[in-house]
Amino acid sequence: MAAQTRAPGSEKAKKLKKREYDEDDVRIRPGKGSRPRTRIRPAHEEAVSGFVVAVDRGRYTCLIESEGEKGRRRKKDQLEGATMSGRVVVAMKARELGRKGIVVGDRVALVGDISGMANTLARVVRVEPRTSMLRRSADDTDNTDGIERPVVANADQLVIVTALADPPPRPRMIDRMLVAAFDADIEPMLCLTKSDLASPDELVSLYAPLGVPYVVLQKGATLDEIRERLRGRISVLVGHSGVGKSTLVNALVPDANRAVSHVNAVTGRGRHTSSSAVALELPDGGWIIDTPGVRSFGLAHVSVETVLAGFPDLLEGSIQCPKGCNHLSEECALDAWVAAGHADPARLVSLRRLLASREGTPDDDHPVEPESPSG
Numbered sequence: 001m002a003a004q005t006r007a008p009g010s011e012k013a014k015k016l017k018k019r020e021y022d023e024d025d026v027r028i029r030p031g032k033g034s035r036p037r038t039r040i041r042p043a044h045e046e047a048v049s050g051f052v053v054a055v056d057r058g059r060y061t062c063l064i065e066s067e068g069e070k071g072r073r074r075k076k077d078q079l080e081g082a083t084m085s086g087r088v089v090v091a092m093k094a095r096e097l098g099r100k101g102i103v104v105g106d107r108v109a110l111v112g113d114i115s116g117m118a119n120t121l122a123r124v125v126r127v128e129p130r131t132s133m134l135r136r137s138a139d140d141t142d143n144t145d146g147i148e149r150p151v152v153a154n155a156d157q158l159v160i161v162t163a164l165a166d167p168p169p170r171p172r173m174i175d176r177m178l179v180a181a182f183d184a185d186i187e188p189m190l191c192l193t194k195s196d197l198a199s200p201d202e203l204v205s206l207y208a209p210l211g212v213p214y215v216v217l218q219k220g221a222t223l224d225e226i227r228e229r230l231r232g233r234i235s236v237l238v239g240h241s242g243v244g245k246s247t248l249v250n251a252l253v254p255d256a257n258r259a260v261s262h263v264n265a266v267t268g269r270g271r272h273t274s275s276s277a278v279a280l281e282l283p284d285g286g287w288i289i290d291t292p293g294v295r296s297f298g299l300a301h302v303s304v305e306t307v308l309a310g311f312p313d314l315l316e317g318s319i320q321c322p323k324g325c326n327h328l329s330e331e332c333a334l335d336a337w338v339a340a341g342h343a344d345p346a347r348l349v350s351l352r353r354l355l356a357s358r359e360g361t362p363d364d365d366h367p368v369e370p371e372s373p374s375g
């Protein structure tokens with residue numbers, strides 16, 4: 001997959017809008033004209049469109065959406081359309097797609113046996129252009145294999161789930177996730193859980209000024225606000241073990257466990273699926289994509305510029321930096337900027353740790369991947 005955007009000083013990559021240098025993107029048919037008349041694949045006009053809800057070892061679990069419902073689900077459709085009410089079809093990748101990756105959140109064209117009956121297998125013949133791609137590197141300094149690993153396609157929101165206590169919040173991890181969101185062209189949102197155990201004030205005062213939206217939650221309290229923010233959108237949930245992500249997912253999607261085991265039953269692959277991303281349809285419309293096996297994002301594939309863009313409060317200060325500044329050396333202008341009171345010193349520390357980590361210095365907020373799924 002796209003390995004060319006290795007971080008340091010990739011001038012070319014940074015000039016382009018992220019989604020344009022995604023070589024996984026097929027840009028043959030922009031828009032959603034209903035009659036693709038491309039010379040390239042006239043054979044697949046009869047294909048139906050599906051939404052990839054789970055991926056497991058070469059099997060793609062897709063939901064075939066009802067006619068006329070291409071984009072987001074409208075509220076009205078929902079009422080009768082409960083979770084996973086569409087037809088669930090398991091598919092394999094058509095040979096013509098070659099090594100092209102298909103990930104959860106992809107919209108695909110399906111042919112072949114789309115009955116969804118047991119032991120049938122459809123074929124994915126096309127992956128529609130993506131609106132976003134959340135990626136990670138296995139490590140910050142990983143340069144051994146494909147480097148970038150696409151995680152989820154087409155998400156429009158990254159929900160960073162952080163407990164206010166037990167486990168204690170880790171701002172540097174939040175910063176890392178914010179960079180990943182920025183890199184992916186996805187709006188970040190903070191979801192602060194366990195507010196019965198500690199006050200959100202400190203974290204809120206750190207991140208609200210950056211324009212990062214947030215919700216504060218505690219078990220058993222109302223979910224109205226977060227429901228509103230998730231409605232009609234595709235949101236990826238990330239968070240460390242124990243922050244209350246499962247508690248939240250189960251509260252938002254009362255059917256979550258059933259939906260996941262349904263996916264597992266269809267793929268016939270047992271609980272393995274629970275270690276990769278699964279898209280769950282929200283009762284009010286929209287999707288949440290739970291990522292149990294993904295707890296951190298290595299950022300080797302992200303340029304220095306993109307990392308800095310994830311720190312909007314420091315960005316302005318970097319204008320004074322010498323050209324090509326790595327923001328780690330003495331001539332970096334950010335020290336003076338922070339010393340002059342323009343930004344919180346902790347933010348510069350966080351930025352530097354992240355940048356240093358990409359240069360090979362271990363970052364204790366960046367656990368080695370993959371973590372084994374637990375509890």
Ligand SMILES: Nc1nc2c(ncn2[C@@H]2O[C@H](COP(=O)(O)OP(=O)(O)OP(=O)(O)O)[C@@H](O)[C@H]2O)c(=O)[nH]1
Binds near residue numbers: 219243374375
């Ligand atoms: N005090 C308090 N505890 C909570 C709250 N939400 C969840 N918990 C508890 O925190 C623990 C972890 O919650 P989970 O929902 O399993 O957390 P998780 O993030 O899914 O963790 P993994 O399952 O390990 O991935 C459980 O014991 C929950 O009961 C909350 O709002 N307040």
Ligand SMILES: [Zn+2]
Binds near residue numbers: 327331333
């Ligand atoms: Zn600098």
